[in-house]
Amino acid sequence: AQSVSQHNHHVILSEAASLELGCNYSYGGTVNLFWYVQYPGQHLQLLLKYFSGDPLVKGIKGFEAEFIKSKFSFNLRKPSVQWSDTAEYFCAVNGRDGGATNKLIFGTGTLLAVQP
Amino acid sequence: AAGVIQSPRHLIKEKRETATLKCYPIPRHDTVYWYQQGPGQDPQFLISFYEKMQSDKGSIPDRFSAQQFSDYHSELNMSSLELGDSALYFCASSIRQGSSSYEQYFGPGTRLTVT
Numbered sequence: 001a002q003s004v005s006q007h008n009h010h011v012i013l014s015e016a017a018s019l020e021l022g023c024n025y026s027y028g029g030t031v032n033l034f035w036y037v038q039y040p041g042q043h044l045q046l047l048l049k050y051f052s053g054d055p056l057v058k059g060i061k062g063f064e065a066e067f068i069k070s071k072f073s074f075n076l077r078k079p080s081v082q083w084s085d086t087a088e089y090f091c092a093v094n095g096r097d098g099g100a101t102n103k104l105i106f107g108t109g110t111l112l113a114v115q116p
Numbered sequence: 117a118a119g120v121i122q123s124p125r126h127l128i129k130e131k132r133e134t135a136t137l138k139c140y141p142i143p144r145h146d147t148v149y150w151y152q153q154g155p156g157q158d159p160q161f162l163i164s165f166y167e168k169m170q171s172d173k174g175s176i177p178d179r180f181s182a183q184q185f186s187d188y189h190s191e192l193n194m195s196s197l198e199l200g201d202s203a204l205y206f207c208a209s210s211i212r213q214g215s216s217s218y219e220q221y222f223g224p225g226t227r228l229t230v231t
Binding site: 043046102105108 | 147149151157158159160161164172174206208210217218219220221222223224225
């Protein structure tokens, strides 16, 4: 079955600390991987995406993620978090099988709280 | 840049009532997706449309129906509302063009509260 798991449900960090959020997926076939951020009361915004090529992808706001195919992982990282990074982070996957649908399968989300 | 528009942004309904949610995709986008996000949960795929035809169906109750119109906007119709339908309903759009097909842009959502 297709699924995405995020290991950390709640993370609390101090400003300037480094961040790594884990994401593992189970999906038959070639995948596209995404990280979305949802600030309080707002909609989902795309942080970064991986389709193919360099497994280390850089996104907005200093975030990056590394696709490790052998581990079925796509962990999100940021070297130094800010208070404004307080939000919920969702890992998501869809397939590159050329099918009729590209529905996203989301992980359960990680709530990040950054303390000033 | 133009974004996905959803209306209304907030909706309060009573049990057994009906509701209609609207989604206007980004101009030139031909594919629309609907997701439901319950309190404290991840978004769950409901249904999608490509060129006005249903392209995939997820965990959408039979009480719900949706369609995509000739101008590509979509409407999600919900009948016999239940308390458990209270959620944030997101619409996303994409354009079926190479790798862009895989990337979805989300609207601000409609927060439905059923009392």
